[in-house]
Amino acid sequence: MSASFLAPIAALLYLAAAGLHVMHLFQHRQGLSRGVAVLGGLALLCHSVVAIQGVTGAGGLSLGFYKISALMFLAINLVCVLLMLKRPLQNLLVVLFPLSAMSVLVSTFAPETAAITTDLPGGLLLHIGSSILAYAVLTLAAAQSALVAAQDYQLRHRHTRGIVQILPPLQLMETMLFELLLVGVILLSVAIVTGFLFVDDFFAQHLVHKTTLTLLAWILFSVLLWGHYKLGWRSQVAVRLTLAGFAALMLAFFGSKLVLELVLNRG
CATH class of the missing domain: 1.20.120 (Four Helix Bundle (Hemerythrin (Met), subunit A))
Incomplete structure (x- = not known):
């Protein structure tokens, strides 16, 4: 069909x-x-x-x-x-x-x-596939962080109805968030490494901004994971860094494609 x-x-x-x-x-x-x-x-x-x-x-x-x-x-x-x-x-x-x-x-x-x-080589297909999977998992992490933020706000203000009744306990919600972040960072690391190995000349292909923003997102997510497992960062810190990293990642992918394809007509 x-x-x-x-x-x-x-x-x-x-x-x-x-x-x-x-x-x-x-x-x-x-x-x-x-x-x-x-x-x-x-x-x-x-x-x-x-x-x-x-x-x-x-x-x-x-x-x-x-x-x-x-x-x-x-x-x-x-x-x-x-x-x-x-x-x-x-x-x-x-x-x-x-x-x-x-x-x-x-x-x-x-x-x-x-x-x-x-005629895409296998290495470039690996880069594309790992990039899509990384974006998928980190999108889920961003959505999960929004729920954590709403739930944490409700609990801080002692609201026991609404979203608090629907969602699992906050500790489990945070655990799921950091599990998603860990998997997403691993996939994003694979995407970055394969990009450096198999994508030729970042400047000629107008990829420098995409690369810079992707690396910024990777740093933010990695710092958050380190802070969580070493310093016990949770809740609002986790939400802010997750959403900041996700914003950088989405600008890297969709922002660069929007400018290149819809504004500059460089498909």
């Missing part, structure tokens, strides 16, 4: 799953219901087809600003589902599913902004 047919279906399924999950949260139901799992699973299947069709074609890869969005959110959702087998991260789906709905529609119906890339 074509992406133009499946994208609206995927978007509707995502929105239905998100709406059902929100309704269950208001009813204080724990875990992920079967209805949300079924709707979300069908949405992921449609999303997978849309993302693959969007970035492949004409014997190469299309990694333009709009096309890559569906692939990024597919990776984020798949990582989230995988981690949900061990950790209660289902509350993140309230944010991820609507954003995923938007990503499949944008990827399918927005114009192409980059040329098809052919």
